[in-house]
Structures are given as C-alpha cells and as structure tokens.
Amino acid sequence: MTEPQRTRAVFASEDFQLIRTAVLHYLKEVGAKPEAVKFANLYHRLGRIV
Template sequence: MTTDTLPEDTTAPTPSGPRSVRAVFSTEDFRLMRAAVVHYLKQPEVQDGPESVKYSNLYHRLGRLG
C-alpha cells in the first residue's frame, strides 16, 4: 500500500486550530440528574439489585461535579 492510497486522517486538527471546549451540562443539570438517580434508587426492585452500587456511585460522582 502506498501513501497515496491511505485513507484521509479525519482526526487531525483543522488549520484554524482546535475547537474550543464548551460545557454540555449546567450545574442545575447535575442537580436534576442526582435527584433522578436518588429517586430511581428508592424503587424496591432497584434497591436490592446488583446495579444499585453502580447507581450509588454515579450519585456521588454527580455530587462532586455539580
């Protein structure tokens, strides 16, 4: 395979430079997501389930971000 047949690299930065980083979620979004997670965790079928630890960890991570 020669270099003229290689696929174009689409991950390279554009000549104008890298794009600026923008926040996707606001502080209020994190509060809402925490409230939704805690509401979900209180459901009887979730409380005793194996994934409840994962949701609990998510709740605490969201608290650190918001």
C-alpha cells in the first residue's frame, strides 16, 4: 500500500494580501450592488489570514 501524498499549499502567504487588494478594488467598483456583500465578507475573511 502506498502512502497518500502530502497536500501542498495552493497560495503563498503573500498571495492573500494581493487577493485582498484586488477584492477591495472590486468592492469600490461594484458599489452598492447586491453581490458587494459577499465580496465584503470575503475581504474581511482574507484579513484574518494575512
């Protein structure tokens, strides 16, 4: 029987800050549209990672 392969991180730590910056930019573009709430929540969750 073979050992299961170890999982590797998909994103580097610095990637989360880049993604968070991109989400913030998008939030400014969408303004008060309904989907903005989901992106605002994502922005705050990413802040907990960084």
